[in-house]
Amino acid sequence: MTATKSDYKTLLIEHKDGADWLTLNRPDAFNAIDQVMTDELLDYFGKLYFDHAVRVVVLRGAGKHFCSGLDLNDAGHFGASNPADLRGQRLISEIIMRMRRCPQPIVTLMQGAATGGGFALALASDIRYASDNARMNVAMAKIGLTGCDIGISYFLPRSVGTSNAAEMMMSGRFVNAKKALRIGLVSEVIESEDLEAAGKGLVAEMLAMSPMGLRLTKEGLNISQDAGNLDAVIAMEDRGQVLCISPYMEEGGKAFMEKRPAVYNDD
Numbered sequence: 001m002t003a004t005k006s007d008y009k010t011l012l013i014e015h016k017d018g019a020d021w022l023t024l025n026r027p028d029a030f031n032a033i034d035q036v037m038t039d040e041l042l043d044y045f046g047k048l049y050f051d052h053a054v055r056v057v058v059l060r061g062a063g064k065h066f067c068s069g070l071d072l073n074d075a076g077h078f079g080a081s082n083p084a085d086l087r088g089q090r091l092i093s094e095i096i097m098r099m100r101r102c103p104q105p106i107v108t109l110m111q112g113a114a115t116g117g118g119f120a121l122a123l124a125s126d127i128r129y130a131s132d133n134a135r136m137n138v139a140m141a142k143i144g145l146t147g148c149d150i151g152i153s154y155f156l157p158r159s160v161g162t163s164n165a166a167e168m169m170m171s172g173r174f175v176n177a178k179k180a181l182r183i184g185l186v187s188e189v190i191e192s193e194d195l196e197a198a199g200k201g202l203v204a205e206m207l208a209m210s211p212m213g214l215r216l217t218k219e220g221l222n223i224s225q226d227a228g229n230l231d232a233v234i235a236m237e238d239r240g241q242v243l244c245i246s247p248y249m250e251e252g253g254k255a256f257m258e259k260r261p262a263v264y265n266d267d
Helices: 035-050 082-101 117-124 152-160 162-171 177-182 192-207 211-225 230-257
Strands: 011-016 019-024 056-061 106-110 113-115 127-131 135-137 188-190
Touching: 011 035, 035 082, 056 117, 056 192, 082 117, 106 117, 106 192, 113 117, 117 135, 117 152, 127 177, 127 192, 152 162, 177 188, 188 192, 211 230
Parallel strands: 019 056, 056 106, 106 127, 113 135, 127 188
Antiparallel strands: 011 019
């Protein structure tokens, strides 16, 4: 797919001062993931890798709900055969892979339902904020499938621990915003009307980092979670800091001392 951002049918994208505000835009279907949205999310996240004009992505859903997961009314490409099902499954799971590969941090703002595939999208982001009416579950467990789907079995235990993850994955039980905050599934719980403002505040702080420093922080977090030992992590961290010292540290230090925003070059 070679669509431009303006060509998308199920996504709205607004670029503001270095951040893309990416909105899942099927509110009448609770932003369920159909085949068109799958293709468009693949296209969008696939193009981000070398797009340094986008430094942060804010992912949200239009209307009352963030995302209700796979659109079961548009799932005709599943059920034909195991090979066909695997091809369809890999298309959706590739969205998660591209979200993790892209160098931009992804902030997800969740309101209402974040279920199934929508929950997986949120888990694949770097930071999650939830409105006070948000609720999340591993919906696959409710429709005859396993609770291990599109990265959930990787991300969820790392976020909330094995016991909490097992409870959600083996029951499909909903977790409300209050519990999500308590178990570390989200960073903040915010009143619905203040969710966007909270996102804007976080994005502004992230954009205050040096461009390469922000990208290397996401990359470093990804690597360190699966590194075999501390030596490997320290070596990775040392290289990242050395890459940032010459282009950024002098300006960053001056700006800090002078109590002004730093002006960084990303060329």
